[in-house]
Amino acid sequence: MSEEITTTEAIAEAADPAADATEAATEPEVAPDKAELDRIRAALAKANKEAERLRLREKEREDAQLSEIEKAQRDAAEATQELAKLRAASLRQSVALETGLPAKWVARLHGDDEETLRADALEILADLNKPRTPAPDASQGPRTNALSEDDQLYESIYGKG
Numbered sequence: 387m388s389e390e391i392t393t394t395e396a397i398a399e400a401a402d403p404a405a406d407a408t409e410a411a412t413e414p415e416v417a418p419d420k421a422e423l424d425r426i427r428a429a430l431a432k433a434n435k436e437a438e439r440l441r442l443r444e445k446e447r448e449d450a451q452l453s454e455i456e457k458a459q460r461d462a463a464e465a466t467q468e469l470a471k472l473r474a475a476s477l478r479q480s481v482a483l484e485t486g487l488p489a490k491w492v493a494r495l496h497g498d499d500e501e502t503l504r505a506d507a508l509e510i511l512a513d514l515n516k517p518r519t520p521a522p523d524a525s526q527g528p529r530t531n532a533l534s535e536d537d538q539l540y541e542s543i544y545g546k547g
Contacts, residue, residue, distance in 0.1 A: 481507050488514075 418426075477500060482492040485507040494510065497503040533541070 478503060485511060487511055 478492050478495045481487075481500060481503040482489070482495065485504060487495070487507045487510060491510055491514075495503050495506050497506050
């Protein structure tokens with residue numbers, strides 16, 4: 387970390403025009419020779435590369451942490467959804483058990499709370515326990531015509547005979 391601060395300070399000093407202006411004001415303006423400019427440029431380029439490398443390393447570390455956080459958030463959301471599903475299924479089962487609803491009808495219960503589920507279970511039970519009126523059986527009871535359908539068709543075409 388101290389290397390980073392030192393590198394950053396060196397970059398700031400090299401690139402700070404205000405520092406150059408104060409130095410120029412105190413010293414007579416002397417143009418640095420070509421060798422000195424090349425050395426400063428090389429040092430600045432090296433410091434820029436080091437700073438970029440450090441920025442990339444820090445970004446990778448933050449990305450790794452961020453993806454772990456996002457992964458943990460996703461897992462927590464999935465676990466919360468699964469917990470809600472299990473609680474709802476458990477509540478449906480307990481209401482069905484209390485009301486005497488057959489197991490195959492539990493999945494048909496609808497509602498978000500116990501009261502709604504209980505009301506729905508009681509409605510289903512009422513429908514299941516309704517006495518059913520049997521459908522009339524045409525083969526039983528008084529017959530108005532003892533002829534089969536084929537005979538009736540023959541008589542309608544050719545008449546009684």
